[in-house]
Amino acid sequence: GPQLDVPVETTAKELALILNKLLASDEVLPYSFYVGGEEVATTLGAALGDASVEQVLEVTYVPQAVFRVKSVTRCTSTLAGHADAILHVTFSPDGRHLATGSGDATVRLWDLTTETPRFTLRGHGDWVLCTAWSPDGRMLATGGKDGTLFVWDAVRGRAAGPGLSGHRKFLTALSWEPMHSNARCELLASASKDLLIKLWNWRTGRCLHQLSGHTASVTCLRWGGQGLIYSGSQDRTVKVWVAAHGTLARSLEGHGHWVNCLAVSTDHALRCGTFDHRGRDLSRGRGAVGAVGMADAAAADAAEEATARVAAS
Structure with missing residues (x-):
C-alpha cells in the first residue's frame, strides 16, 4: 500500500486519529499499534528503539474492543393510553x-x-x-x-x-x-x-x-x-x-x-422494609416483620444521633 511519512514524536492517540481518517470511519474507534512486535505505548519513536528512522517501517494496527454503555437517561418506552394530561x-x-x-x-x-x-x-x-x-x-x-x-x-x-x-x-x-x-x-x-x-x-x-x-x-x-x-x-x-x-x-x-415538599430521614426504611432485597415476594406477615426490623434499625440510628431529621422545601 502507499507509504506515509509521520514524525517519530507521533503518539498512539494521534496514530489512531490518522488511521480513522484513512479508513473513513463514521466514528473514532480505538486501536493498538505495533512496530516489530513492540507496542506503541507512548510515541512512535519510543517503540522504535535502535531501529533506523531512515528506513520504511511497517506499523501494525489492531482494533480494540468498544464497550457501549447506554445512557441511563434514555427513554426505555412510551406508555400511551390516557386521553388527557x-x-x-x-x-x-x-x-x-x-x-x-x-x-x-x-x-x-x-x-x-x-x-x-x-x-x-x-x-x-x-x-x-x-x-x-x-x-x-x-x-x-x-x-x-x-x-x-x-x-x-x-x-x-x-x-x-x-x-x-x-x-x-x-x-x-x-x-x-x-x-x-x-x-x-x-x-x-x-x-x-x-x-x-x-x-x-x-x-x-x-x-x-x-x-x-x-x-x-x-x-x-x-x-x-x-x-x-x-x-x-x-x-x-x-x-x-x-x-x-x-x-x-x-x-x-x-x-x-x-412549603412544597417534605422528606423524613426514615423514608428509606419505611419504603423498603417490607420487601426482600433479593427480589423475593414475602407474605404479609413476613413483610411486616421485615418492616419492623428496618424501622427499629432506623430508630436506633436516630437515637444514636439524638434526632430524626425532617427536610422541607
Whole structure:
C-alpha cells in the first residue's frame, strides 16, 4: 500500500486519529499499534528503539474492543393510553408497577416488566391529582379534584370500596401509615386545599381524626415511622401531628414561602422494609416483620444521633 511519512514524536492517540481518517470511519474507534512486535505505548519513536528512522517501517494496527454503555437517561418506552394530561405518577414499592393519575379522571396501572397497561380504574368525577401505594403494594389510594378519595385493589384492578368524601376542596397529598405500625395497611391520611388533613380507615370508611391548624392549603404530607404525621403548607409552616390522637405536637416555622415538599430521614426504611432485597415476594406477615426490623434499625440510628431529621422545601 502507499507509504506515509509521520514524525517519530507521533503518539498512539494521534496514530489512531490518522488511521480513522484513512479508513473513513463514521466514528473514532480505538486501536493498538505495533512496530516489530513492540507496542506503541507512548510515541512512535519510543517503540522504535535502535531501529533506523531512515528506513520504511511497517506499523501494525489492531482494533480494540468498544464497550457501549447506554445512557441511563434514555427513554426505555412510551406508555400511551390516557386521553388527557398525566398529573401524578408513583412506582409501586417493589418497582414492578406504575400508577398514573390523569386529567381524563382515570387511574391506570402499568406492568413495567412488559411495559403494557394492566388496569384502567374509573370512579373519579374529575382530575386525579395524587396517588399513593400502600406499604405492601397491594392497594392504591388516589385523590381527585372532586375532593374524593378512592382506595383500589391493585391486584384485581377494582375499587376496594366506595369513594371517601369529606374534603370540601381538591386533594393535594396522600400518605399511608407505615407497615411496621399496622401490617393490615388500613389507615391513611389525606390533605386538601380546604386546609384540613383527614385520617381514614378505608376498610370501615370512617374518618378517625380531622387535623386542623394550617391557615393555607396543605401541599405535602408524610406519615413518619414514629407515630407522627408531618404536613407542609402554603402558610410556610411544617406541622407535626400525633397520629394516634390527631393532635398537634409542634409547628416548625422559618420558611419564607410555601412549603412544597417534605422528606423524613426514615423514608428509606419505611419504603423498603417490607420487601426482600433479593427480589423475593414475602407474605404479609413476613413483610411486616421485615418492616419492623428496618424501622427499629432506623430508630436506633436516630437515637444514636439524638434526632430524626425532617427536610422541607
